[in-house]
Amino acid sequence: MFEPVLLRNIDLPDGHLLSSYEAGGGYEALAKVLREHTPDEVVELVKQSNLRGRGGAGFPTGMKWSFVPKQSEKPKYLCCNADEGEPGTFKDRIIMERDPHQLIEGLAVSGYAIGAETAYVYVRGEYVTAIRRLEQAIAEARDAGYLGRRVLGSDLNFDVHIHCGAGAYICGEETAMLESLEGRRAQPRLKPPFPAVAGLYASPTVINNVETLACVPHIVARGASWFRGIGPDKSPGPKLYCVSGQVRRPGLYELPMGIALRELVEEHAGGPLPGRKVQAVIPGGVSAPVIPETGLEVGMDFDSLAAVGSMLGSAGVIVVDDTTCMVKVATRIVEFFHHESCGKCTPCREGLNWAVKVLRRIEAGQGTAGDLEQLEMLCKGIFGNTFCALGDGAAMGLRAALEHFRDEFVAHIEERRCPFH
Amino acid sequence: MVSITIDGQKLEVEPGSTVLNAAERLGIEIPTFCYWKRLPPLASCRMCLVEIEGLRRLQPSCATVVAEGMVVRTNTPLIEETRSSMLDMLLANHPLDCPICDKGGECELQDMVMAYGPRESRFRDPKRVFHSKDLRLSPVIIMNVNRCIQCQRCVRMCEDVVGAVALGTVEKGMDTAVTGFEGSLASCDQCGNCVEVCPVGALMSFPYRYKARPWDLKETDTICPHCGTGCQLTVGARKGEFLRVRSDWEHGVNRETLCVRGRFGLDFIESRDRIKRPMISRDGTLTPVSWMEAGDYLARRLAALDGRAAGGLISPRLPNEVLYRFQKLMRTAFRTNNVDCSSRWSTPVDALVPLIAGFYSRAPLDEVIGNDAVLVIGGNVTEENPVTEYLLRDAARQRRTRLLMLSARPSRLDADAQAVVRMRPNAQGHSLAALAAAVAAAAGDALPVGVLAEIRAATGEPAAIAGAGTDRMASALAQAHSVAVLVSVDLLRSPEARATLQQLGNLLQLLRLLGKGPAMQFLFDRANQLGAWDMGVLPAALPGLQALADEHARALLGLAWGSEIPSEPGLDFDAMLELCSDGSMGPLYVVGTDPLISHPDRKFVRAALDAADLLIVQDAFLTETAGLADVVLPAAGYGEESGTFTNNEGRVQMVRKFREPAFEARNNLAIFDFVAALGNRPLQSPTEDEVFGEIARLVPAYAGLSPDGLGADGAFTRPAPTPPPATFFAGPPAPQPAERLMLITGNCLFHNGYDSERSEILNTVADDPYAEMSAEDAAELGVSDGDPVVVQSALGELTAKLKVNRRFPRGVVFVPENYRALRLSGLMRRGEYPCPVEVRAAGASNAIAPLAGSGKPEDLGGGVAGSA
Amino acid sequence: MTMREEIEAAAARYPSRRSAIMPALLIAQKEHGHLPGAVLEEVADILGVERIWVYELATFYTLFHTEPVGRFHLQLCDNVSCMLCGAEDLLRYLEAVLGTEKGETTPDGLFTLSTVECLGACEVAPVMQVGDDYHGNLDIARLEALLESLRAMAGQAVSAEPAPQPSAGE
Ligand SMILES: Cc1cc2nc3c(=O)[nH]c(=O)nc-3n(C[C@H](O)[C@H](O)[C@H](O)COP(=O)(O)O)c2cc1C
């Protein structure tokens, strides 16, 4: 049985209070870092741990931090990506609601490491409870001297502010988030310059996911090799898996990186509902290409999933059973991306609109010969050509559905109806 | 330099260039929509994707910076397919209503589809429709969102270039639409630059809508008549009927931009109050006559006045050729140096000429403001020279030029400035002295000891007069490697103009000693003011700004003209009016200008004009002054005669005619000859080109220029650098703080000069006549924004709408000069500026004691000069 | 705190006032229920930023409403996880009992029915957000009970203070 790290306080009735967090050894990592380590040492430690970003792209966190220029005339910023909008994902919400101090400690340690005095936590506006808990926790942490001027009597000045999102998935894309923080329409920015050099207010900025930041105090407390000892060496650590959809026990599971998808779905999450069979699994939020039942042996880590043409993404595992029409699932996914497209670039804005129209028609039994080629042509036009990864996600998802479940699409067109109705 | 290979061709380019720029250099065409040279790259349309060896994905060439050894391909099958695919996607929801679209025939989307698009679309589903009727965003801008391709050029132009931030983008994804606040652009600049850069027919000009197909238009490249920036524009006319203006993207100081006056304000030429036929005054009313009758009458009257003093006033909005010929006519046929080109200010030639000779930079503005620091003095460049302002904003934002603003009126550009000093309008010379002193102090050791002492002696101790803003400005000037100084003609309005120009000279001299190579240019509000000066339309200066007193120059010119030039110094226009009042003026010849509206003290002007023996008015429009004339001669209007303008940069550009003079009007040049011939001078009737040839021969700055050689971008006149005397003038004493509000005047965005008021379109978009003041003063006076207020001076009063401006300095009221209805000149006193006034709510009882000499501005009776 | 003070407090958290437009709009929406043009102008005035910037944000983000919404905004998630767990049936049910289509408000102004993208609570799919609260593991019976309690809440509020409008729908 894997002993939870990130979720260890999750079932405590008052886990969100400072007292509970402190009782479990909370903020000791912060104290240790301030006492024993220079910022550079913390960056090095995180590099050694091989921690990779939990927001979706899996970029090595320590390396990202090391891009921040050491000398800078401008203040540096730390931004926490708590916009959690990837369908099928709810891990960051649970951390913020039930163990917000874990995030705050992660922020303080990370802020120290990169030399930031200000952090903004960009929380999606729907997460009202999480926002309240986080606000309360920030106030508690300030009172207790974990935040504010001269943290724990050291030279560190560090404070955390919450910025509420207002309903736009694209704000999860890090440069769109920066635009949003600066009070603009959330549309991704050109890179370079990368945020580490010129991010928020054109200042050096690090953006990390909630779960990524929550890992940091544990790495400080227990060491890099402990962290690397969990799961594959190149993609290690404890990992939160969000399981939802047509399974018996949907929920948040903390397990080692690299666990087999089949084990996660069939053992931990209890497998399909009685009398049904798993048809397909989306392993990492709807941006991640769907995996047919036959592919469930894959390990849940960045590299293994990439090798089979999918991705770990946000580890939002959505299980689809055999009573569900995959054309409908694919349509809904593309509709989502279409709805959330920021509208900046042509292929995403126009291409997804076109794809949605064709998909809806096929689903309604009004597809025509040539529609599938048209969808493939659209995927080709969109994939790799969009400004940010949103368009890519949509095209990859649609491609995978067309590839693995072509029969269902063909059946819709030939029978002029949905075979599942 | 970085070497790269594109489509097999190697080249070296500047580091930092984009792949797109590099390809352009090789003549390789890459299609683009969102790319716009003037703007930072957006890279959103994805038309310009190219293959770069070693990279998995296609890259937007507009935003990809070259790297050493980069290998780029722009012509592979994948790229062709991708371009076609982008276009197919753009067309999927495009309405394809080209037959009724204004843009049809000059649409970038059409052209792009022809060149790169799919021949057939697979799209079969219903199209998205935002609205069925076009949206009227403002009186001049109308929008069809269905056609928009989201390149965002318009929004970026509005925010980054114009600085108006009126257009924006609402909703997201497929619903994204460009619009103004709450769907209205009612309070934008109406410059129409958004319309200009729209690649499709989404943003359109309302006045031009459905008027013509582009291929039916005869297009003429010419120069905007509305201010001294001298923007190039292209007039589209059909059979002589004026239809539209667009900018000439490739040429001129402005390239693709224009301001509202240039883009929408040229319809004044169609104004109804054109003078159709010559007229002579019979029993106090003007009666149309033939040219012959007018000639007979004039010949008779002129003969009778032979030997009497004469005077001439001409508008600096007319071409060089006309201006040159006019002063020549006055100096030879009328044998007088009484010739002037402004009725709104005094021109202290003795202080002005050394400034121009010593510091005027006859070079592209773009180059001049590329200097490290740019100091803008006086006026409100945002409203008076909008396109110059766009360039300044760009320099500040993209080139990091330090912008320093020293003026009484706040402007939008202040937001981009590094230092802003609000100078008191009655303390212009004093402010400049303070700045010079502070610069000297900041420069410290960099100055020769003697100079520092001299400057100190002239200007006093800096600490005593400089404020924090001045210090910041001074240290920016002292730190800059090179400095440009742009000066509003605002400085000439005050009776202190001479002292102010002298202090400006001190400052420039100091900057020169510090090695900042200061480049100075004026910010004229009249299209050809510099030309007018160069042409010698000044009482004390001959063509080439040579002093009249310079016997050698006079003799040479006289020889060339075959006529001796009188040596007696001439009078400026104000002095000419004095002469009229004295009853000593014979003929007064007024061309293309309306002094009754513009010269201070309307009562006095009226009386003086009445007292002239013979008032000749030559104009295209029936002005108020023409109403008083003995003879009115109908002249060609803008667009009806060719010639050249010399803009603020000293750039000579062709003004081309696009139709013949309307009705019985004649070219100005022809009329001068007509008048000259009446005085038994032989008729010469030279063409414009011949006159220009003479100018090029006799005016050194124009040497070597010829009309054919001006080229698409015009040609620069040459500075004749003469080191000015290295003496420093003593600073004027600090003026007493004014007890009353100070009225200042100037131009506003929509109107400039009195032509613009004849533009129907400008009148529909312009603010009502207004008076502007600070929120604090307004609150103190109990008046609020939009209230009608009375502005009252010792001489008269006017009623206007109050505009409260939070950034306005206290104690100052601004009223734009250009609303004829306000009769602003009725308030102003000669030789006094700023003008002390009271302001009160209209309708409120007159709380202040009646001031001596006050009278209703309308009351022109009496014929006696008002108290002055 | 007045709205202005709240907005000023929010603005103090950022080095640029433009950054405070989003928080200001959230505050203003709480105060006014939705964001008509006059409110947008007020926000722009308080922050001293361009009006168009405020308008851009008010329309970009789905949580801002420029049009009025009902007393209870029923935001049913119909993204994949919720769809797999029966969100479509719930939508049909709500449309039937409320007599409105999604995107509309009941004539009594009590309910606005919307579908929304993933609410980030898929472990308890299907989920609906009403005001600040999430309601998960929904089925028709639970929905019925929820609507009941919302109506009761509205009724109490109505009887506690004089009814603003006799509601037509009830
Ligand atoms: C369309 C899009 C949506 C995203 N949404 C999220 C999100 O909701 N939460 C998140 O943490 N990262 C999201 N990301 C990833 C972020 O851009 C970024 O990679 C991440 O916040 C970096 O943090 P990490 O290195 O700690 O993972 C998204 C990326 C894209 C392209």
Ligand code: SF4
């Ligand atoms: S792919 Fe393009 S339109 Fe889509 S969200 Fe990214 S930038 Fe916006």
Ligand code: FES
């Ligand atoms: S021109 Fe490069 S993406 Fe539009």
